[in-house]
Amino acid sequence: MYRLFILIAFNLFATKIYAQKEIYWLEKNVAKINLDSLQTDDTEFKLIKKSIGKSRIVFLGEQTHGDGTTFESKAKLIKYLHKKMGFTVLAFESNLFNAERAWLDVQDNNNPLYALQNSTFPIWGKAKEVQPLFNYILSKKDSQTPLRISGFDCQTHGYFYQTFFFRDLVIYLRSKNIGFKDSTERVNFFKVYNILDNGINNYFKRFKEDSRKLHLDTFILDKKIFTEILERKILALKKINEPKANLFSQHLISFQNYIPALLKGVIIDSSSSDAVKVSPNLRDSLMAENIIWLANKQYPDKKIIIWAASYHNARHKSVGYGNMEETLMGDYLKPALEKISYSIAFTTYEGFFGRYNSKDSSVIDKSSVNSFEELFSKLGTDNFFLDFKTLSKTKNGNWLTKPKIMRPLGYREQEKNWTLVFDAVIFNRKMTKAHSIF
Numbered sequence: 001m002y003r004l005f006i007l008i009a010f011n012l013f014a015t016k017i018y019a020q021k022e023i024y025w026l027e028k029n030v031a032k033i034n035l036d037s038l039q040t041d042d043t044e045f046k047l048i049k050k051s052i053g054k055s056r057i058v059f060l061g062e063q064t065h066g067d068g069t070t071f072e073s074k075a076k077l078i079k080y081l082h083k084k085m086g087f088t089v090l091a092f093e094s095n096l097f098n099a100e101r102a103w104l105d106v107q108d109n110n111n112p113l114y115a116l117q118n119s120t121f122p123i124w125g126k127a128k129e130v131q132p133l134f135n136y137i138l139s140k141k142d143s144q145t146p147l148r149i150s151g152f153d154c155q156t157h158g159y160f161y162q163t164f165f166f167r168d169l170v171i172y173l174r175s176k177n178i179g180f181k182d183s184t185e186r187v188n189f190f191k192v193y194n195i196l197d198n199g200i201n202n203y204f205k206r207f208k209e210d211s212r213k214l215h216l217d218t219f220i221l222d223k224k225i226f227t228e229i230l231e232r233k234i235l236a237l238k239k240i241n242e243p244k245a246n247l248f249s250q251h252l253i254s255f256q257n258y259i260p261a262l263l264k265g266v267i268i269d270s271s272s273s274d275a276v277k278v279s280p281n282l283r284d285s286l287m288a289e290n291i292i293w294l295a296n297k298q299y300p301d302k303k304i305i306i307w308a309a310s311y312h313n314a315r316h317k318s319v320g321y322g323n324m325e326e327t328l329m330g331d332y333l334k335p336a337l338e339k340i341s342y343s344i345a346f347t348t349y350e351g352f353f354g355r356y357n358s359k360d361s362s363v364i365d366k367s368s369v370n371s372f373e374e375l376f377s378k379l380g381t382d383n384f385f386l387d388f389k390t391l392s393k394t395k396n397g398n399w400l401t402k403p404k405i406m407r408p409l410g411y412r413e414q415e416k417n418w419t420l421v422f423d424a425v426i427f428n429r430k431m432t433k434a435h436s437i438f
Contacts (some may be wrong), residue, residue: 023378024400029391030384033426035072045080052342052385052423056303057295058087059330059343061310061422062409064120066235066355068432069130070346073383076306076428077344079136081146089299090137091150093308094120096290097165097251098158099151105160106149112138117437118159124307127356130433150298152290152306154254154283156197169248176245178236185229192226193255194221196262222425230256237244243298250293254286281327284312289330296335310345310408316421330421343364343387345408345422349377351431353411361433364411371405382429389423 031047052058058081062070081087092099102119106112117125117133137147168193173179180186200219204212230252237249259262264278279285287308294304306313308329315330316339330343344390354361367373376384391397400419408425418425 012134017059019378020374022375024374025388025396026379030379030381030386030399030427033073033076033380033383033385035069035076037384037427045077045084047387048077048080048385049085051385051390052081054087055340055342056289057306057337057341058304059306059308059313059341061308061313061343061345061408063310063346063348064353064355064406065123065309065352066361067348067429068110068127068129068353068356069345069348069351069428070426071127071381072132073193073346073428073435074135074307075130075133078133078147079149081082081303081305082140083188085303086145087147087305088145089148089150089294089302089304090119091152091291091306092124093153093287093306094124094151095155095157095161096151096254097247098156098161098378100166101147101160101164101245101308102158103149106136106141112141117161119155120151120207122357123355123434126437127438131437137314139170145229150294150304152287152294154258154286154290156255158214160168160348162280165251169293172244172248173233176236176240178233180229185225188222188225191230192219192427193221193277196259197255200263227256243310246297250290250297252273254290257286257289258282282328284327285332287312288329291329291333292336295340310422313343313345314409314421316416342423345418345427346426346428347373347376347406348431349373350429352433353431354433356434358433364431366408368405371407372418373407376427377429383427385424385426387424388419393417 030045032044034044034280058073060077062074064071078087078090084312099119102115105115106119116137119125137149140146170179180189203219204215233253234256237245237382261282269278291306312329314328315334316328333341348364349367351364352361353364367377376386384426388400392400403415403417405413405415406418408418408422408424
């Protein structure tokens, strides 16, 4: 019994000594971040600049879409990336066309703050913590190097998409003499597009149950014609080498490839009883394609910041919520962009999270004893940056590659070699929920 006691005491002592060694190492290698204001200090970000290096694309994640302190951290880092490192495109996890069209109103000074707030989903656009970033973007919009807004999501949404997409598309097609053959073709195209865009199930709910089969058969025929028209328009637009044609063609390609998700659960083959099935990875794969397009086609000479959930940015197939195994956006991007990109995750020790429009907030559970969060909390630094990509390859930093618990994905703890998943992590000791601007 005495020997067992001695063994346990020795193990506890050894664990404490090892933890102290890690803490000492971290204190020497993290970059402290001051969130008191958007003002940046070159000394403060010197290590971050060195870690990002010559990367053309920086991915900034978030745990959920209701992490107020994370939004503040991202806003400050984005300002630095723009001012000091030459990043001039900020692409949100939002509809491609909606964001690009919103930027036109910003450039034209047409209620530019409203345009920025509606360039993305309300979870960011209407969050109080993101407004200082928008104000900074407005202050630089007329400079020689503005920080312009873009998007990469295949999901359709937003004021600018809903208001201007059809109008702008028709005007542009006519200007290039690639309009519709006749009114019948035009009516078919926009009818089917709208049915898909607004929700096919919502469309069929308009009809009595005994007549839905007839309307479904009609839709199947219309959709076949629509697909042929869509492919012709995409082909014609791809032959025009200018930004507006590129934007329309990429949006339509993304929409075309996302149709299976819009038809999920619907039987569209009258000869089969099988409903449309959709890969759970479809959206991630299409967002990846849009990011590659932004990098290679739309902004080939620009440095780009990607604002997205860490869940999508993760590039390890075993990472997901719980024990799910998924191919994520980061996995799809790895072959094409790994050498020119740098991905930063975010995590926290304590606090609350909740979306901007939620009255309630969720308490963040206490972290496990052997987690990164517990270790980070011992540093006595509220907010800091830790590079994984370079430091994990050093002799004294190799311990970072050992599987360890962390919760950058929805605050759910997972034990992984996180250096395979992200290039760095930003730690905020205390998290606050996102707040509404209203």
